[in-house]
Amino acid sequence: MEVAHQPSMLDLAERASLGPLTGQVRRHQLSQGAWVDHLPGWVHGSDLLLDTLLHKVPWRAERREMYEREVDVPRLLCWYGEGDQLPDPLLEEARERLTAHYAPELGEPFVTAGMCLYRSGRDSVAWHGDTNGRSSRFDTMVAIVSFGTARPLLLRPRGGGSSLRFPLGHGDLIVMGGSCQRTWEHAVPKTAKPVGPRVSVQFRPVGVS
Ligand SMILES: O=C(O)CCC(=O)C(=O)O
Ligand SMILES: [Fe+2]
Numbered sequence: 001m002e003v004a005h006q007p008s009m010l011d012l013a014e015r016a017s018l019g020p021l022t023g024q025v026r027r028h029q030l031s032q033g034a035w036v037d038h039l040p041g042w043v044h045g046s047d048l049l050l051d052t053l054l055h056k057v058p059w060r061a062e063r064r065e066m067y068e069r070e071v072d073v074p075r076l077l078c079w080y081g082e083g084d085q086l087p088d089p090l091l092e093e094a095r096e097r098l099t100a101h102y103a104p105e106l107g108e109p110f111v112t113a114g115m116c117l118y119r120s121g122r123d124s125v126a127w128h129g130d131t132n133g134r135s136s137r138f139d140t141m142v143a144i145v146s147f148g149t150a151r152p153l154l155l156r157p158r159g160g161g162s163s164l165r166f167p168l169g170h171g172d173l174i175v176m177g178g179s180c181q182r183t184w185e186h187a188v189p190k191t192a193k194p195v196g197p198r199v200s201v202q203f204r205p206v207g208v209s
Contacts, residue, residue, distance in 0.1 A: 014045035016090045021101040031157055034180035043145060043171035049088055050147040053199045056087045059117050075123040080113040082206060095203050098143050106141050110203035118151060118198040121191035128185055132209040135181040140208050143175040148198040154187045
């Protein structure tokens with residue numbers, strides 16, 4: 001007897017795919033040798049991928065000292081170091097594509113993947129630069145792919161000046177490059193709006209965080 005093929009949920013859900021980078025990424029030159037590349041909608045069909053990230057990543061709450069007290073970091077985190085398998089093959093593909101596209105400028109691959117889960121509008125990240133390691137002294141790149149609820153990434157020059165706002169929606173790419181980590185700061189502010197979760201995946205070269 002022939003059994004008719006029943007499409008599974010996986011067949012029905014669209015698989016995620018990546019659009020082209022070349023000719024699509026838009027560069028914004030900032031001051032002091034910093035720049036930002038932005039490509040809304042780089043990842044297509046990422047609903048299932050968001051689901052995977054929300055449920056399969058071993059999210060951890062962290063605490064840090066502030067004003068001599070221990071407080072919760074207002075977002076969940078997970079770090080994938082060199083050699084760690086990423087939770088979805090599309091993210092491996094995204095990292096390869098970013099490495100290939102930026103190789104002439106960056107001169108080394110994107111390796112690590114830091115992940116953050118902003119559970120609601122109460123989760124946020126305060127003004128900072130990713131200045132642990134080589135990025136405190138040398139130009140580098142941090143490439144961020146965003147999934148889920150759109151939240152803005154704000155950027156401001158360290159010396160003072162008005163801030164820029166990049167909306168980061170489902171499947172959007174933003175790359176901070178040049179001196180951005182040491183001459184500018186970035187933040188994801190809290191919002192009082194009733195928003196759903198957002199997952200941020202940050203690809204960085206080795207020795208940058
Ligand atoms: O949420 C984001 O995309 C930014 C995260 C960030 O700046 C960081 O983890 O260093
Ligand atoms: Fe950062």
